[in-house]
Structures are given as structure tokens and as C-alpha cells.
Amino acid sequence: xxxxxxxxxxxxxxxxxxxxxxxxxxxxxxxxxxxxxxxxxxxxxxxxxxxxxxxxxxxxxxxxxxxxxxxxxxxxxxxxxxxxxxxxxxxxxxxxxxxxxxxxxxxxxxxxxxxxxxxxxxxxxxxxxxxxxxxxxxxxxxxxxxxxxxxxxxxxxxxxxxxxxxxxxxxxxxxxxxxxxxxxxxxxxxxxxxxxxxxxxxxxxxxxxxxxxxxxxxxxxxxxxxxxxxxxxxxxxxxxxxxxxxxxxxxxxxxxxxxxxxxxxxxxxxxxxxxxxxxxxxxxxxxxxxxxxxxxxxxxxxxxxxxxxxxxxxxxxxxxxxxxxxxxxxxxxxxxxxxxxxxxxxxxxxxxxxxxxxxxxxxxxxxxxxxxxxxxxxxxxxxxxxxxxxxxxxxxxxxxxxxxxxxxxxxxxxxxxxxxxxxxxxxxxxxxxxxxxxxxxxxxxxxxxx
Amino acid sequence: xxxxxxxxxxxxxxxxxxxxxxxxxxxxxxxxxxxxxxxxxxxxxxxxxxxxxxxxxxxxxxxxxxxxxxxxxxxxxxxxxxxxxxxxxxxxxxxxxxxxxxxxxxxxxxxxxxxxxxxxxxxxxxxxxxxxxxxxxxxxxxxxxxxxxxxxxxxxxxxxxxxxxxxxxxxxxxxxxxxxxxxxxxxxxxxxxxxxxxxxxxxxxxxxxxxxxxxxxxxxxxxxxxxxxxxxxxxxxxxxxxxxxxxxxxxxxxxxxxxxxxxxxxxxxxxxxxxxxxxxxxxxxxxxxxxxxxxxxxxxxxxxxxxxxxxxxxxxxxxxxxxxxxxxxxxxxxxxxxxxxxxxxxxxxxxxxxxxxxxxxxxxxxxxxxxxxxxxxxxxxxxxxxxxxxxxxxxxxxxxxxxxxxxxxxxxxxxxxxxxxxxxxxxxxxxxxxxxxxxxxxxxxxxxxxxxxxxxxxxxxxxx
Ligand SMILES: Cc1cc2nc3c(=O)[nH]c(=O)nc-3n(C[C@H](O)[C@H](O)[C@H](O)COP(=O)(O)OP(=O)(O)OC[C@H]3O[C@@H](n4cnc5c(N)ncnc54)[C@H](O)[C@@H]3O)c2cc1C
Numbered sequence: 073x074x075x076x077x078x079x080x081x082x083x084x085x086x087x088x089x090x091x092x093x094x095x096x097x098x099x100x101x102x103x104x105x106x107x108x109x110x111x112x113x114x115x116x117x118x119x120x121x122x123x124x125x126x127x128x129x130x131x132x133x134x135x136x137x138x139x140x141x142x143x144x145x146x147x148x149x150x151x152x153x154x155x156x157x158x159x160x161x162x163x164x165x166x167x168x169x170x171x172x173x174x175x176x177x178x179x180x181x182x183x184x185x186x187x188x189x190x191x192x193x194x195x196x197x198x199x200x201x202x203x204x205x206x207x208x209x210x211x212x213x214x215x216x217x218x219x220x221x222x223x224x225x226x227x228x229x230x231x232x233x234x235x236x237x238x239x240x241x242x243x244x245x246x247x248x249x250x251x252x253x254x255x256x257x258x259x260x261x262x263x264x265x266x267x268x269x270x271x272x273x274x275x276x277x278x279x280x281x282x283x284x285x286x287x288x289x290x291x292x293x294x295x296x297x298x299x300x301x302x303x304x305x306x307x308x309x310x311x312x313x314x315x316x317x318x319x320x321x322x323x324x325x326x327x328x329x330x331x332x333x334x335x336x337x338x339x340x341x342x343x344x345x346x347x348x349x350x351x352x353x354x355x356x357x358x359x360x361x362x363x364x365x366x367x368x369x370x371x372x373x374x375x376x377x378x379x380x381x382x383x384x385x386x387x388x389x390x391x392x393x394x395x396x397x398x399x400x401x402x403x404x405x406x407x408x409x410x411x412x413x414x415x416x417x418x419x420x421x422x423x424x425x426x427x428x429x430x431x432x433x434x435x436x437x438x439x440x441x442x443x444x445x446x447x448x449x450x451x452x453x454x455x456x457x458x459x460x461x462x463x464x465x466x467x468x469x470x471x472x473x474x475x476x477x478x479x480x481x482x483x484x485x486x487x488x489x490x491x492x493x494x495x496x497x498x499x500x501x502x503x504x505x506x507x508x509x510x511x512x513x514x515x516x517x518x519x520x521x522x
Numbered sequence: 523x524x525x526x527x528x529x530x531x532x533x534x535x536x537x538x539x540x541x542x543x544x545x546x547x548x549x550x551x552x553x554x555x556x557x558x559x560x561x562x563x564x565x566x567x568x569x570x571x572x573x574x575x576x577x578x579x580x581x582x583x584x585x586x587x588x589x590x591x592x593x594x595x596x597x598x599x600x601x602x603x604x605x606x607x608x609x610x611x612x613x614x615x616x617x618x619x620x621x622x623x624x625x626x627x628x629x630x631x632x633x634x635x636x637x638x639x640x641x642x643x644x645x646x647x648x649x650x651x652x653x654x655x656x657x658x659x660x661x662x663x664x665x666x667x668x669x670x671x672x673x674x675x676x677x678x679x680x681x682x683x684x685x686x687x688x689x690x691x692x693x694x695x696x697x698x699x700x701x702x703x704x705x706x707x708x709x710x711x712x713x714x715x716x717x718x719x720x721x722x723x724x725x726x727x728x729x730x731x732x733x734x735x736x737x738x739x740x741x742x743x744x745x746x747x748x749x750x751x752x753x754x755x756x757x758x759x760x761x762x763x764x765x766x767x768x769x770x771x772x773x774x775x776x777x778x779x780x781x782x783x784x785x786x787x788x789x790x791x792x793x794x795x796x797x798x799x800x801x802x803x804x805x806x807x808x809x810x811x812x813x814x815x816x817x818x819x820x821x822x823x824x825x826x827x828x829x830x831x832x833x834x835x836x837x838x839x840x841x842x843x844x845x846x847x848x849x850x851x852x853x854x855x856x857x858x859x860x861x862x863x864x865x866x867x868x869x870x871x872x873x874x875x876x877x878x879x880x881x882x883x884x885x886x887x888x889x890x891x892x893x894x895x896x897x898x899x900x901x902x903x904x905x906x907x908x909x910x911x912x913x914x915x916x917x918x919x920x921x922x923x924x925x926x927x928x929x930x931x932x933x934x935x936x937x938x939x940x941x942x943x944x945x946x947x948x949x950x951x952x953x954x955x956x957x958x959x960x961x962x963x964x965x966x967x968x969x970x971x972x973x974x975x976x977x978x979x980x981x982x983x984x985x986x
Contacts, residue, residue, distance in 0.1 A: 226952030231925050246860075254927070254952055 074148040075124055079133075081142045081241075082111060082118045083431035089113045090138035090302060091146060100128045102149070109135075109146070114306035115398065115434060116427045126151045138302070225252035232257045236375055242435065259380055303395045314458050318374075319495040322453045325507045329469045329485040332517045343411060352469065353389075353443050354414040355517065360441050360464050361385035361405035362520045363509035370506040371438050372461045374497035388437030388457060389417065391424045398424050399457060401437040410521070445469055451488035461497045464510070465490045524654035525630075527553045529854065530644050531661045532636045532800065535562020537831025537843030538663035539620050544848045546627035548855040553655055554629055555636035555646050560620040563665055563832075564840040566613050571688050572708055574609035576872050579715035583874065590911055600716070606689050638662075638801030642826055659826055659854050662807075662814060663847065664800060666793035666832035671700070674761035680768045680786055681761065684709070687788045694718045694786035698770055700758055702729035704871040706790035707741070711873035714750050721751040721784070723772055728754055730871065734883040734932040736898075736918060741934060744875060744914065761787065795833045810835075818861025820850030828854070842867050868946050870939040875915055878942035881930030881949060884920050893923035895955075897979030899971045901935045903986045906966040912936035917975040919945075926954030931975075937968055944972055955980060 079089065090112040096102055102122040109120045130148040133140055140146065223240045225233070229252045233240050238257055245252035300308075332355055340349050364371040364385040373380040385406040388399035400420035402413055423429050439461065442454045445468040454465035467488040474484035489510065493503040513520045528550035531538045539561065542554045559566045578600075588595035624631050632655065634648035644660055646653045668683035670676060676683045682690075687709050695718060699710045702724035714720040722729065722745075728738035729745075729752060742752050755775040762769040771781045795813050807822045807829075808815045814829035816822055822829055828850050831843030845862065852859040871877040887894045901907040901915040915935015922929050931945040948958060958976045963969050977983045 227954045227957050228925060228927050228952035231954050231956075235925065 074129055074150050075126065076145045077108070077122075077147040077149055079140045079142050079144045079146050080111070080120060082113050082120075083115055083435075086113045086115075086142060088139050088141045088302075091133050091135055091140050092117060094131060094135045096128050096131075098128050098131055102126065102128060112138075112302060114302040115431065116303075116429055122149075124149055124151065138299075223252065224250060225257075226254065228254050229257045236377060238375075301395055303398075307396050310458065311455050314455050318456050318458060320453070320456060320492050321495045321498075321500055321503060322490055322492055323500070323503050323507050324451060324488055324490040325511045326486050326488050327511045327514045328474070329487055329514065332514050333469075333485060335517045339410065346411065348411045348414055350410055350414045351417075352445075353441075353466075354410055354417055355520075356443065356464075356466055356514070357387050357389060357402055357405055357413055357417070357441055358408075358410055359510055359513040359517070359520055360439065361387050361402075361408075362513055363506055364439055365406045366509045367502065367506040369502040370462055370493065370498055372497050373438070373459045374461060374494050375459070379497055382438040385439065386437045388434075388440040388460070389420075390440060390442035390454075391421050393425045393427070395427070398429065398434055399437065399440055400424050400429055400434050403436075439463065441466065445487065451490060453490050454492050456492050456494055458494075461494045462503070462506070463492050465492065524643070524656040525553070527551045527630070527655065527657040529553075529659045529661065529851070530555065530636075530655050530657040531663055532638075532644065533562060533663035533665055533796075533831070533833075534560045534620070534631075535663060535665045535831060535843060536564045536840040537665070537847045538562065538661070539624070540844040541661055541663065541830065541847030541851050542629045543623060543627050544851045545855065546629050548851065548857070550851075550855060552627075552629045553632055553657070554624065555632045555634065555644065555655070557633070557635040559617050560624065560631065561613075561617045562663075564843075565616045565620065567685055567688065569840050570616055571609040571613045572684075572705075572712075573872055574612040575605065575688065575712050576708060576874075578605050578608065579712045580874055583715045602690060602693055609688065637799060638805055638807075638827070641805065641824070644801075659828065661820065661847070661850060662800065662802075662822075662827065662829040662833060663831045663843070664796040664833050665843075666795045666838060668789065669792045669794050671758070671761065671789055671791065674763070674787075674789075676789055677763070680763050682786060682788045684788070684790065694784075696784045696786075697721070698723065698758075698768070698782075698784040698787045699790060700787060701790035701792070702726075702731070702752075702754075703790060703792070704730070704869070704877075706788070707745075707871050707873045707877075709788050709790065710745070710750055711748075714745075714748055715874060719751075720749070721753065721782075723753045723756050723758060725757050726754065730877060732869070733877060733879055734918060734930070735885060736916075737877055737879065737932050737934050740916070741873075741875075741877065744934075745873075748874075793832065793838055795835075797833060818849070818863070819853040819859075820846055820862070821853075837864065837867055837869060839867065839869065866946060866949050868942045870942065872939060875912075875935050876938045877934050878938040879930065879932040880942055880946050881928070882920060883930055883932065884918070887920050887922075887929045892929070894929065895921040895923045895979040897921075897975040897977065897983070899974040899978050899983060899986065901968075901971065903974065904966075904968060904971050906968050906970070907936065909966065910936060910968075917941075917971040919972075919975045919979050921955055921976075921979050926956060928953070928955070928958070928976075931972075935968075941969055941972060944969060 082089065091109060092112045093110040095110065096108050102108060103125045104123055106122045107119045108122050111118055111120050126149040128147055129150045132148065133144065133146040224245060225240050226247065230240065232254060240252060243252050243256050245256050247253040332352070336350055336352060336355060343350065368381055371382045371385055384404050386401050386403045387405040388401050390397055390399050402408065402416055405413060420429065420433060437460060440457045440463040442463060443466040444452055445466055448468050451467040452465050454463045456463050469485050469487040471483050472486045474482055474486060476482040489507070491503055491507050529545045529552045531542045531552065531554045534554050534556040538554060542552045545552045564570065582600060585595045585598045632646050632653060634646035634653065636644050636646045638660065639645050642656055642658055642660065644655045646655065674681055676686065678686045684705055693716065694713060697713050697718045697720045699706045699720060699722045702722050706722060707730060710720050710722045728735065729742055730738050746752055753772060753774060757773050758770055759773050759779060760771040767783045767785055768787050769781055769783050770787065771779050773779045797809055797812060797814060802809065802814070805824050805827060807824050807827055813835040814822060814833050816829050816834050820828040820830045830846040830850050832838045834846070849859045849862045866880060868878060868880040882890070884894065884896055896918065898916055898918045902913045907913050912935065915938065916933070918932040919928060920930040921927065928945060928949050931942065933941060955976055958973070961973065963973045974983050974985060978986065
């Protein structure tokens, strides 16, 4: 029997992708770990590795094809010990698995021939029954995960995940051998377990609310057509969801920057030998993280049944790339040193521009920051990155006439910062407290180092 | 020169000796210090010898009820000395077993009374002198002892603790058991089945107060039927010891005091942790209401000093002590065990009938704000129970209506202490009602009631 190689789910949110390039051709021998293809997902271009050994007998999906649904057979592989005379044609193989059952999309070629001892597989009928019966009727897609990775989860964890619409693939398990247990799904509630990295769309109506592909009438003006990249489609869907479903509230403060700029200069003088140069943004990431810990009511995530309060601050930082916006995450920014934030940020931003981020590097933050200061933007309101509870929009630092401490008018470096808060989860007063805390940390920056 | 080890364990109960074995398995050089007998209370003066006694009273009960099974047994009687001898022999066999385990695992056994003298230092007083030991890690597993009544110290003659009650030289004719926890109820059941006139007095409104209310109510009714007098909501005010009897004044539910004469009194009102004179103060080890304060890995506030078992607090059970010990040692050895938690520790009472439970009672589950589904299946609906002639009892399960989590299970009846583990495993694996319903239970067994109870919670029970 040839092994079916299927379109993998390379990120938790991936539903389809573009088969950008084949690196093997029919007749090639591959072994586990060989890179077979490049696949463009909604977020990045990823390499697709072989998990089995054998000869490629058929390439079923040509390179350059887009909109390839996760789970579609893209190639056939003949294993070593398969009789070479018995070269089963592709259609026959397809027939052997006629139903597009919900768990199939997650199976890679290797899993399709998984040995019977793989009993904890998600493909177990009982599991899909449980998930299926409890899942909301909107047709929420089954959990998806990286190729070859099985989700081990307890029945109770599966039940709770289905109920809360939590994507198990995005949850890290703390049970034996990484099994996902109840506490992992409940996540931040107990504090002990790893926080839920990300969840599926907060409301079951997400699908319905996605922008309808309206046949637009293009005005009779000379124009060019550019096909939307998967990343662009994802951005469009997520931002629409956010603005339609999340009631935003905006709070703006003006923040004096002189002390922070001075501190940065001093720190950089000291860090020069280590090759570290802190940017103002690095300091602002830290300030936001510390502020979130000081005002925990803003370090939250809204879900239909529960408010998830996080025990640490992981900050998603908006990075713009030629393809669009992506938000790599600085984990544990509240406790990380500034030099660590700075080094990590440089690396993440560089790899984001090269589309080389791994899914876990751009999912799972607890709040976001977006800085448009370098474009001279004075002040703006950012769109919340669901399921997070807030995003901080940073404007340009500029010299402004400023009423000084002694009441006289002088000049100071000042920037405007605007927080957008999910008003379902965060009250205005709590948001205001966070903005106050942020302002104070920036204006007395030594406090965030202590 | 002090002898140096990786780990010293102070106390060799089920907490201590299991820790020593696990540490040896993980390659640590281990010493264990014991002032009495290896195996601690559990093997020598607790779990095991009491179960030996209760087996005797159970067999005796069957013999006196032989006719129920179509048997003839005339002149049924007993020899108290032999009963106690058997119980001691069972304890002795297990004590020897622990000795063998220590040897097999190359654990050095140091006899004597140990006390911490500094960080990583422990001195052991022996008959002849003192031995100094040193180790980077020291686990305190000194256990607990019986709590005395403030106004009547146990003297071993008329007023007994569990130790005396386990090695009686004469059968009590009229016994007062003070306290209706597992230990009190077990002794009440033993002596009642052996023919004594037994009264149990409990301050709280119900016996076995930590169990589900339905279990307490069932046991009160059943034990009363067995001939035990039960006084709940009642307190012992005064005890006068005479040469041949004891006069106890008890204030009843109605607020009236009455004095009665008993041949013996068993005091089973709880335990006191053994934290004195072991050097905790020297090192500043923190305690809380007498118990040593520890985190999920048995770590005290002082680096290198750990504590496990009865000395750290409830539940005071042997399997709790052992499990804490394993977690503690694995952490010391650099592994990454799950921290110790108490949510899934079964508790058993080996009286006739038996009681076994795990998790939340129905009342506690509701208090926690959850919607619950409750299943209850009676022994009378189970073929095996009827065949055994044990048709009295029930299996109760409490589920979270929303998630299907098995929040608690409560059983009373024959052999339920051997059944409870099925639910404990189910809970540990986080199964829901769904998997339990799909499980096939062997027929005919008492365990089928466990299935029926789950089905019953979802209105699907078959045999009722
Ligand atoms: C009558 C009775 C029946 C019981 N039945 C059950 C049951 O059925 N199931 C159950 O789970 N539990 C039962 N228990 C409880 C169980 O015995 C305890 O929970 C268990 O023994 C606690 O173990 P441990 O290791 O913490 O301490 P222990 O077993 O108390 O052991 C502590 C040891 O430390 C020694 N020690 C103390 N101080 C020093 C020192 N300074 N130097 C040297 N050695 C020292 C003691 O001599 C003792 O051997 C029962 C208890 C009693 C009294």
C-alpha cells in the first residue's frame, strides 16, 4: 500500500495553504527528515519534511496550487517493503478512505498507517464522538496541529476544550508524556499549569461573521489585480472579527519620555561591550509587561464562559513585513531582562521579515503592543488581537511644549499612548489604571528594572 | 567523624521507608533512622494489625451466622490471646519484610532517637551513646500519635488508645468508644462483633463526619442494627476511673448530662504530630497548627529539610505518606514529578460493613457551585451481593453535570474498600461518565454496582 502524504496543518489556525514548491519529483527516494516541499500557510512559508522512508510514486498536487485544504492527498509514497509491482494508482488509494471525517485532516501519511498501539490517537472514534457531540453546531474545525504530532488529552480535557471552544493543538500538556489534562485546558485559572497558548475564535459565530466574498464591481479605472496571500486573508478575517465582535474602548495618555531616553542612553553605554543596543520600543515592551502585572485585571482573555487571568505577561509585538502584519511574542516580558527582550526582539523581527517564524513564536501572547512612532504618527487606536484583552498603540516621541513640574511652561519629549481594551472583560477604570501604571513606569523607568 | 549520606530519612513509617526505597532506586546513598520498629505506626500499630483483628471478627461473625449459609457451627468461641497473637504475627511478618527491603536496597538502618542539630546534621541517641550523621537532604517522617483527652490520660488499664485497644488482655464487657472517625468505628465494629456492648460517642452531628452525609446516615442505622449504641452531637465531660470500671459523664444532644459505667474506654479523637524534640526549632522549621509546613514537594521553609506523612497534616493515611515521600525524593533526585495533591486520595474504613470514598461529597460538590448529577445503586440490586448474603449497602457517584467529571464516589457495604480504586484510577485518568458507561464490568461482581451507579446518574441504570 502506498502511503498517502497529506497537506499538513502547520499552524494551529491553518485550514488551507499554498503548495509553493516541490523539492522532490516522482521517482525520488526520500527518508525521514528530508524536505519535500515548501508550503505557504496563512502566516509563513514552512518546510515540509518527510516522516517516512520510500519512493515518491506520484505527485498529486502541482506546485503553485493554492487553497489546498489541510488533509488533501498531495503525494504518494511507496514504502521500502511494499512490493514494487503493486503500484496502486492514486484513485484507488483515495477510495480506501472516502469520508472526509473530521480527524483525517490532521493525519499525515505516517499516521495513516499508524500501528495499533497508537491508541491515544485523536483518530479514536470515541474521541471524535465526544468532541463532535459537544462541539458547537457552527462547524468549528477540529483541532489542528503540526504535522506528525498527535494530541494526547484526557477525556475530561477534551470535553472541557470542546465546551469552551479551546483548540487542543494550541495547549501544552503537563500530564504524563505531555498528555493534556484538565488543568492545562483550564489554564490560567489554576495558575499552576501552562497558560492556554491561544484559543479558537471566542464566539461560535466566527465563521458566519467572516467577510463575505462579495462580488465587487470594479470601477472602470486602469488597475492591476493582486491575488490575496493567505496571510492577507487571515489578517482580514481576524481584524474583521475583532472589530465586529469585540467592543473596543480606547484610553489615551501623554507620557514624558526624557527620563526613559536618558536611562536608555546610559544603559546602552554600559551594554555596548556586549553588543546590545536597547531600542525605546524594548523599554516600552517591558513597561507594558510590568504594568500588566501591576494591574492584573487587564492581563486577561475573554471567553464565553470564563475570564482567563494570566499569571505572567507575554507581549505580542506588531512587526510589519512586506506581506503584512505579524506579531511575534516576547514571552515572560515582565521578568525578562531588557537585554534579553532586546536580543530576542531583533531576532524575531528579522525572522518575521524572512517569514521564518515558527507558529509557536507568533501565537499565545497575553497582550500586544504596536508602535508607529517611527512613521511620525502622533497617536492612533489599534485593533485588539483576539483572544487577547488589550493592545497598546504607541505614537511618536516628539518635543512638545509641556507644563513642567514647577508649573512653568517648558519643552519635553512626550509621546501619546493609547490602549484599546476589550470592554467585555476590562472595565474602563481598570484600563485607566493600566494606562496610569504604564505612564508612571515610563516616566520613572528605574522602577521597572527593580 | 560523621557518616555522610545523600539523604537521611527520620522515621520509618510508610512515608519514611518508601522514601528510602525510592531514593535508593534513584541512586542516592540513604540512611533511615527509627527509634522503634521499622514500618512505623502503619505496619506495627495501625493499618495492618487492625485489619488482622477485623478479619478475625468478620470470620467470627460468619461462624455465628453459619446457619444463614446452610452450615452448622456449634460451640463457636474464641481465644483472645490467640487473636492478638495472630495480629502481632502479621505485623511482625511485615516488619521483617521492611527490614528485608532496606537490605535489598542498601539502605543503612540506624536505630535510635534522632534529632536535627544543624543544617544537614542529625544526631541519633542510642542505648550506648550518640551517632552523628550528615546529609545534604533530610526528610522528617516522624508521624503522629494518639491525642489524649485533656481530662483523662490513657493509662492502658481502663482508658485505652489504639495501641492498647489492639493488644487487649481481657475482652471489654461494656466499651465506650470516643470519636467516630475511621479508627473509632473500626474498633467499635471489632469489639461489637466479638460480643462486647459498645457505645460510640461523637461530638459532631453525624458519625464518620468526613464521609458523604448519606454514608453517615446509613452507617448510623446499620451499626445501630448491629447492636452498637450511637450518641451523636454528644460530648464526654468527665471520666472517673475506678479499679474495675470507668464512669463517664456524657452530655447528650438534648443538653442533658448522664453518667454511665463502662468496663473500658477507647479514645480515638484524633492525632498529634510528632514534632517535639527533633530539632525543628534549632533550624527554624515552620509549623502550622502543630504540623510541619511544606510545599507540593515536601520542602519546608529551610533548604535541605523536607517533611512527609502524618507530620505534615491531613489526610492522615499511609498511602498519602508514601506518595508524598515518592514525590519528595524524586524532586530531590532532580526529576520533575507532579507536585503532591490531595484531590484524589481514597479513604477507607474497614468496619463491617465497610466504607470507602474518594473526592467530593455531594454536599461539598454543590457548595463548590457546581451543577451535579448523582447516581446511587443499592447492593440489593446486585446479583453477587445477594449471593454473598451481603445485600446491604450502596454505591453513590457524583458527577459534574457540565463536564462529566466524576467529582466523588461514596460506597458502603461488603468489600467496598477493594472497589474504590476503580474510581480512583478513573479520576486520575480524567475519564468522564462517557468512558465509564462504555466500560464492560465482569458479571457477577460487586463492581457492576460501580457501573450501575454511573448509569444511574444519567438515568440509565439497568437493574433498578
Ligand atoms: C489504629 C490505626 C489504624 C489505622 N488504619 C489505617 C488504614 O487502614 N489505612 C491508612 O491508610 N492509614 C491508617 N492509619 C494511619 C496510618 O497508620 C498513618 O497515616 C501512617 O502510619 C503515617 O505514616 P508516617 O510515615 O507519616 O508515620 P508513622 O507511620 O507514624 O511512622 C513514623 C515513625 O517515625 C518514628 N519516629 C518518630 N520520631 C522519631 C525520632 N525522633 N527518631 C527516630 N524515629 C522516630 C516512629 O517510631 C515511627 O515508627 C491508621 C492509624 C491507626 C493509629
